[in-house]
Amino acid sequence: MxxxxxxxxxxxxxxxxxxxxxxxxxxxxxxxxxxxxxxDESHLERLSLIRALVGPAGLSISATRKVFETLDDRGTPLFELLGQVHHTTGPPISDEQDLRAAQALLDRWGWRCETDDLPTVGALARALDGLAAAGFELTPEQLDDYAARVLGIATEEVDRIPVDSPEAAARYVALGTVLVEPLILALRRLGHQHASRERFGGTTPS
Structure with missing residues (x-):
């Protein structure tokens, strides 16, 4: 064409x-x-991925180019490609940030995450610091429960990643990361409303 x-x-x-x-x-x-x-069709597929990365995913042209450099290296394992996409769509991390508490949790759960490659370890560290600063620390059992539930969701999502082409897989991960996270947060808050109504109903404080 x-x-x-x-x-x-x-x-x-x-x-x-x-x-x-x-x-x-x-x-x-x-x-x-x-x-x-x-x-040809390969150009249509690439344009779809470009639009996903620079549009909803909000990547810069340079960041998108890095994704494609990995994508176009046909010797790159799919895991590394998806990791690159996840890395470029993730939050920033400070070199001065203390990741020890976050890494200790990941080690306890047996989650294999590389702190050099996944800025989300830093996001976990910041979340833990925020909880501690507010005096709202969760018990180890509560953290384990959160981790188990989230891992169930994540495992189902990974199982749905298309493997027919690297472009399709990268697009799924980019959009699934950026667009589904707000959905999960919205559903959680709506769930709080529903659960609160179910538990407290029309009762008033005594």
Whole structure:
């Protein structure tokens, strides 16, 4: 297909497609003339992933390029590719942050997470620090219960990752991480409302 057809099918303006080509995010088409090229389904799939990463996932062009560098290295194991996507869509981490308490929990649960590669270990550390600063520390048993429930959700999500193509897997992880987290938080808060109504109903404090 020509670039105009690629634009029509993908919903991406021609000018934006040319920008992605210049930035190396989208691979070149097959030259059919000095100034014309032909594009195929692989370009549609890549454009879908680009839009997911720079749109809902909120990645910069440079961060997206890093994902594609990993993606285009066909020797990269799928686990490392998905880790790169997760890393680029995750929260930042400070080099000065103390991760020992968070890492101790992960070790106790047997969760294999690399602190150098997963900034979310830092997010866990900040959450624990916040709880401690507010004097609202959870018991080890409560933390274990949270971990077990969340691991169940995460395991089901990982089982649904498509494996027919690296692009499809990366898109699923990027959107699943960025877009599903707010959904889970909203459902938790609505669950609190429902559970509170079920427990307390119309009772008033004595």
């Amino acid at each position: 020509r670039i105009s057809q690629l634009s029509a099918q993908s919903g991406v303006p021609v000018g934006t497609i040319k920008y992605y080509l210049r930035e190396g995010l989208l691979h070149d088409g097959t030259l059919t003339a000095a100034t014309q090229a032909s594009y």
